[in-house]
Amino acid sequence: MEEIPSQTVLHIPHSSTVIPADLRASFLGSDEVLSRELLTMTDRYTDDLFALPGVSTVRFPVSRLVVDPERFVDDDAEPMAARGMGVVYTRRSEGQKRQKALTYGLLP
Numbered sequence: 001m002e003e004i005p006s007q008t009v010l011h012i013p014h015s016s017t018v019i020p021a022d023l024r025a026s027f028l029g030s031d032e033v034l035s036r037e038l039l040t041m042t043d044r045y046t047d048d049l050f051a052l053p054g055v056s057t058v059r060f061p062v063s064r065l066v067v068d069p070e071r072f073v074d075d076d077a078e079p080m081a082a083r084g085m086g087v088v089y090t091r092r093s094e095g096q097k098r099q100k101a102l103t104y105g106l107l108p
Contacts, residue, residue, distance in 0.1 A: 010050050012059040013069050014043040023066060027099050040093045065089060
């Protein structure tokens with residue numbers, strides 16, 4: 001197997017299933033509904049699949065259900081925002097309302 005150059009960095013954005021406890025109340029639906037959505041929307045084990053010698057990985061620490069790091073912050077520029085899946089998702093994968101209204105802003 002050819003060695004991958006050491007300057008290789010892989011971005012693993014959607015493998016986390018972590019939803020911080022203080023944010024759970026903002027999600028609509030039962031724990032079962034949330035578990036099903038996590039199963040549907042998480043790229044499970046991609047961090048394990050890409051754990052290669054000589055490669056650095058950057059793994060996003062929380063689920064994309066909390067915040068999706070691969071979306072434009074400006075929903076007007078994000079095509080998926082029209083489906084409720086901008087930087088902060090407002091819809092579940094099947095289109096149902098996903099969470100209570102949130103207020104958020106950019107960190108300084």
